[in-house]
C-alpha cells in the first residue's frame with residue numbers, strides 16, 4: 623500500500639547538525655516515520671535525543687566537528703557498531719558567514735567550503751562505501767538552499783558552497799544509482815532557525831524577505847520533515863539527483 627512505502631521502520635539514519643533547527647526537525651521526522659537516528663554534531667544533542675525517544679525510536683549522539691573530515695571514519699564505524707547497518711545519510715550541518723565579497727576573509731571562505739561542501743562529499747563517500755558493502759542500497763539527502771539557485775547578498779562562500787551541493791547531488795546520483803543509492807537534496811526556503819536569526823533581527827531585510835514569500839510566512843523545521851521522509855523512503859525510489867525546494871513558493875515568484 624502506498625502509505626507503507628513512506629515507512630522507515632528498521633532503518634538507521636545519520637543526521638548531521640541534528641542538535642538544532644532543520645537537522646533537529648529532520649531527525650524527529652525520520653524517527654516518527656520509524657527510523658533510529660545517529661545525531662552527529664559538535665554541540666549537546668540531549669534535546670533532540672529526548673524528542674526522538676518520545677517517538678519510541680533511539681538516538682545515538684556522536685560528537686564530531688565537521689569543519690574537517692577527520693571524524694568521518696569514526697562516524698560510520700560507531701553507527702554500524704551501535705545499529706548493525708546504516709540506510710540514510712542527511713548532510714544537514716552547515717554554516718553561513720556574512721560579509722561583503724570585497725572584504726571576505728580566507729578563513730571564512732575555507733571554513734564555509736570545508737563544512738558545507740568538502741565534508742558533505744567525503745561523508746557521502748564513506749556512507750556510500752558502507753551501503754555498497756551492505757548490498758542494501760541507501761539514501762543520501764543533502765541540504766541545499768535558495769542560494770543553490772540564486773546569488774544571495776553578502777554570502778559569497780555560502781552561495782558557492784550551496785550551488786556546489788546541488789551540482790554534487792547530481793554528480794553522485796549518476797554514479798551511485800547503479801548501487802541502488804539515491805542521492806537527492808532539499809532546498810529549504812527561509813526557515814526560522816539560528817542560521818537566519820540575523821536576517822530576522824534586521825527589520826528591513828526581514829520585511830523584504832517576508833514580503834517576497836508567497837506563503838506569507840517564514841518556514842519552520844517541521845515544514846522540511848515531509849520532504850525528508852519522502853526522499854528517505856521507498857516512495858522516492860525513482861527520484862534521483864533532484865533538488866526539491868521547500869520554500870513557500872519563493873523560487874516560483
Ligand code: NAP
Pocket residue numbers: 638639640641642643644645662663664665686687688689690714715716717718737765766767768809810811812813814815816817818
Ligand atoms: P542551525 O540551527 O544553525 O543548524 C546548523 C547545524 O549545523 C547546527 O546543528 C550546527 O551545530 C551544525 N554545524 C555547523 N558547523 C558544524 C561543525 N563544524 N560540526 C558539526 N556541526 C556543525 O541552522 P539551520 O537553518 O537549521 O541549518 C541547517 C542547514 O540548513 C544548513 O546546512 C543551512 O545552510 C541549511 N539551510 C538553512 C536555511 C534557513 O533558512 N534556515 C535555508 C536553506 C538552507 P551548532 O549548533 O554546534 O552550531
